[in-house]
Amino acid sequence: MTDSTVPPLDELLKDSPTNWGKWGPDDEVGGLNYLGPEQVVAAAGLISSGKVFTLQRLIGDPKGDPVWPGRTPAERTQILDESNWDGDDGPAFPGGLHYADDKINAFLQGSTQYDALGHVWYGGQLWNGYDARTTIGGLDKASIQPIAERGVVGRAVLLDMARFRGKQTLAAAETYTHEDLLACAEAQGVELRKRDILVIRTNYLQLFFELGEKFYEGFCEPGLVYSPELVQWFADMEIPNLVTDTIANEVTFDPNNGVALVLHNALMRNLGVTLTEIADLEGLAADCAEDGRYEFFYAAAPLKVAQGSGAPVNPIAIK
Ligand code: UVW
Structure with a gap:
């Protein structure tokens, strides 16, 4: 789909910050470098009740899998x-x-999943400047494998945007910014810290199970919306991983310019933020609303798939 009124990503993001080279010329895990032993030990200190929440949606749910258009359910x-x-x-x-x-037989990104840093690109280059031709026939660079080998462990904060806005679910194409995330955190009484894993609930996929195929009519999910300030905030906050309960983390088509998945590029390709999609946050969110604690220990290890552009995962949150 090309529309001449829509700016190309390399023009829109020409001044957007990048972390290319920050962790060396061979890096394939980007912002996950922010999660070292210090962050793991500090996160373990958040465990107090011992309550465990698994965040994966059921693969093969008889009601179907909410997949990105063009993908098929497992x-x-x-x-x-x-x-x-x-x-x-x-x-x-x-x-x-x-x-x-x-x-x-399943799309690797057909259910709860981690995206590899090389999953999206523009201008012929992937994360860290790797040549886009290294994706041909399978990702030779920035595949899911190095992320899976490393694992993801740290302090995570749930930002319940649906509850914050007093809604059952956010609406199609409804947007929120980093300022909304900060306001939500304040209302929830939780501090957002550098190197936090951000877990955002919209409950939007409830509609998938209510509407069936109609869900895809005029497909445009709610989510974060691009601005240079938002990208700078992610860079300054050294956010390693963004987890949401939607198919693509961000509003599908940016209402300001019509571009699809701008933040996949500005955050993942350019800053190395790892994206996690289609998480089931309902049990965790209900518990956070009940006990008022929105911070927790988070651990995830996507499946090790050689050259994969993503992989299924069952993340675990422990309070
Ligand atoms: C695309 O970016 C196309 O898909 P996903 O939302 O799975 O990252």
Whole structure:
């Protein structure tokens, strides 16, 4: 889709800050470098009640998977079950062993997922300046593998934008800025600190389960909206990871210029902020609203997929 009235990303973001080279010419994990042993130990100190929340949506939910347009929901296929031994096509092992086997055919970014830093680009270059041609046939640079090898652990803060705005869910194309995040944090009584993992709840995907296919009509999710000030704030705050319960973290089409996924580029490609999408934040958010504690220990390890542009994940929050 090209529209000549829409500015190209390299023009829109020509003065946008980058962290290219900050962690050396071979870096593939970007802002996750901000999460070192000091941050892990400090985050562990937040655990007090021992309550554990898993943040992955169910893969193969009978109600469907809320996927980015053009992706398809995961399909799980049963390969072996007891019916295989009704005839004699079940494998014969000594002692009469029977077992179940299955497989999934799924987009790596078709459910709760981490994006690799090389997942999006413009102007022929990826994160850290890698040549976009290194994506051909699989990511040779900035794939999900180095992120998965490293893991993500730190202090996270939930910013419940839906509750803050007094809504069940944010509306399609509804935007919020870093100033709204700060106001939300203040209303929740939680301090945002440098190197925090930001976890933002919109509850927007509730509509996917209510509307079915109609959800995609005029598709434009709510989310953060680009401004130079917002990008500078992310850079100054050294945010390593942005987690949301929407398909793409940000408003799909920027209302100010019509460009798709500006922040994927300004934050991920340029600053090295790792993006996490389609998280299930409902149980965690209900608990935060109940006990008034919006900070917690967060840990996530996406699957190690060689050359992957992203990978499924089941992040864990512990309070
Ligand atoms: C795209 O950027 C196209 O997808 P996602 O929202 O999964 O990052």
